Amino acid sequence: MTGTERIQRLYRDGRQDRRRKEDRVHYNYADRVVAESSKYRRGASIRTVIVYLTAILIFSALPKDVSAEVLSSSQANVATGQDRAMEDAVTSQGETAAWSDEEYAENFDGEEEFVQILDPFEPLNRAAFWFNDKFYFLLLKPAARVYRVVPEPARISVANFFTNLTAPIRFVNSLLQLKLKDAGNELARFVINTTVGIGGLFDPARKWADIRMKDEDFGQTMGRYGIGTGTYMVLPFFGPTNTRDGIGDIVDYFLDPTAYIDDIYLYLSLKSLAGVNATSLDRDTYESIKKQSLDPYIFIRNAFTQRRKGLVEK
Numbered sequence: 001m002t003g004t005e006r007i008q009r010l011y012r013d014g015r016q017d018r019r020r021k022e023d024r025v026h027y028n029y030a031d032r033v034v035a036e037s038s039k040y041r042r043g044a045s046i047r048t049v050i051v052y053l054t055a056i057l058i059f060s061a062l063p064k065d066v067s068a069e070v071l072s073s074s075q076a077n078v079a080t081g082q083d084r085a086m087e088d089a090v091t092s093q094g095e096t097a098a099w100s101d102e103e104y105a106e107n108f109d110g111e112e113e114f115v116q117i118l119d120p121f122e123p124l125n126r127a128a129f130w131f132n133d134k135f136y137f138l139l140l141k142p143a144a145r146v147y148r149v150v151p152e153p154a155r156i157s158v159a160n161f162f163t164n165l166t167a168p169i170r171f172v173n174s175l176l177q178l179k180l181k182d183a184g185n186e187l188a189r190f191v192i193n194t195t196v197g198i199g200g201l202f203d204p205a206r207k208w209a210d211i212r213m214k215d216e217d218f219g220q221t222m223g224r225y226g227i228g229t230g231t232y233m234v235l236p237f238f239g240p241t242n243t244r245d246g247i248g249d250i251v252d253y254f255l256d257p258t259a260y261i262d263d264i265y266l267y268l269s270l271k272s273l274a275g276v277n278a279t280s281l282d283r284d285t286y287e288s289i290k291k292q293s294l295d296p297y298i299f300i301r302n303a304f305t306q307r308r309k310g311l312v313e314k
Contacts, residue, residue, distance in 0.1 A: 164200025219248030223312035
């Protein structure tokens with residue numbers, strides 16, 4: 001098979017619109033965004049379902065011109081991305097036709113495994129994505145910039161505190177997956193960081209004993225036993241998820257100590273602090289994705305699905 005035929009096949013299958021080396025850089029960005037968003041989806045539980053219903057109401061309540069703008073803009077982005085991908089493929093045909101097998105392998109590293117993503121609610125999901133985008137740039141990011149007056153070591157301690165709080169989720173799900181070593185490590189981390197680390201503000205378990213956290217949740221537990229992801233969803237405020245992980249969030253909710261806070265205002269304040277603090281520690285990752293991706297919605301959807309698949313298989 002010639003280099004030209006390889007490019008045409010990759011484009012036709014929808015698996016390659018940029019060179020793989022460039023994609024690796026992009027997916028590193030997306031992994032960080034998805035990782036941060038998934039940390040603070042814990043405790044959503046029934047609120048997650050309520051928020052998803054809210055997303056439906058938001059989309060239906062949008063003025064016709066706004067909803068039309070969201071949908072037409074997304075369709076235009078997809079069309080533009082396809083056009084640019086074809087231009088890249090055609091432009092590079094002369095160069096790639098002369099590649100040897102070794103050069104081809106170096107640039108593409110073989111075939112990428114195809115992962116099917118069920119997204120029947122894409123118009124609704126894009127509306128929620130648009131809402132989250134506006135929320136990020138108009139409220140969350142400005143709040144995070146102001147919050148950066150707090151010294152970075154203090155903000156890292158706040159992040160450590162919230163990570164330590166969710167240790168029961170990781171411990172129980174490690175046990176459910178029969179990962180006894182990971183469960184033991186998580187229990188040891190919790191005990192050390194809660195005592196020596198002063199309530200989890202510091203992480204001596206990693207610094208001194210090199211005991212690292214391994215993220216586990218009930219969505220991963222279900223995936224471990226062969227339960228599929230279901231449909232892809234984007235929730236206002238919470239970001240990307242799917243049917244399996246949404247159910248997993250409900251189960252994990254009862255393992256989250258903050259779920260037993262009776263004062264709803266205190267609960268929301270803690271969750272808001274966790275989100276703003278995490279954003280303040282981030283180095284404009286989402287902005288980089290928007291700048292470098294032809295369609296950020298598609299990119300984050302694919303990155304989220306690949307990342308969750310990777311976590312289940314670990």
